[in-house]
Amino acid sequence: MVVVRSRRQLWNQTTCETRFFLSSMPEKAVAFAQWIRAHWEIENCLHWCLDVVFGEDASRKSTQNAARNLSILRRLALNLVHQHPGKGSLKMKRYRASLDNDFLMEILAYSLPHTLPPSPS
Numbered sequence: 001m002v003v004v005r006s007r008r009q010l011w012n013q014t015t016c017e018t019r020f021f022l023s024s025m026p027e028k029a030v031a032f033a034q035w036i037r038a039h040w041e042i043e044n045c046l047h048w049c050l051d052v053v054f055g056e057d058a059s060r061k062s063t064q065n066a067a068r069n070l071s072i073l074r075r076l077a078l079n080l081v082h083q084h085p086g087k088g089s090l091k092m093k094r095y096r097a098s099l100d101n102d103f104l105m106e107i108l109a110y111s112l113p114h115t116l117p118p119s120p121s
Contacts (some may be wrong), residue, residue, distance in 0.1 A: 053090045083110045
């Protein structure tokens with residue numbers, strides 16, 4: 001069993017949290033700490049992107065399945081926009097795709113496997 005105690009200080013408020021992890025791997029504390037930090041880095045980065053690009057924290061959908069369905073759609077859209085190799089921020093790509101159907105189709109085309117033959121024109 002691994003016990004992680006974290007302390008977070010934000011402005012004048014300090015919060016403490018204890019998390020427990022079960023593992024049968026005979027690893028050292030340093031290795032577990034690296035794995036746990038890597039996991040939370042991914043979680044924090046994803047949450048930040050969803051909030052900045054889609055304003056997820058401002059969403060007021062909380063009834064029935066709406067919040068879950070919109071969350072899935074936001075993650076799908078974020079992944080699609082993220083795959084596009086063009087320059088510009090994710091937020092600007094999303095905005096441009098909302099205004100320009102050709103750019104939207106370009107973003108969607110990058111989600112297809114590259115082994116497909118081009119469609120006949």
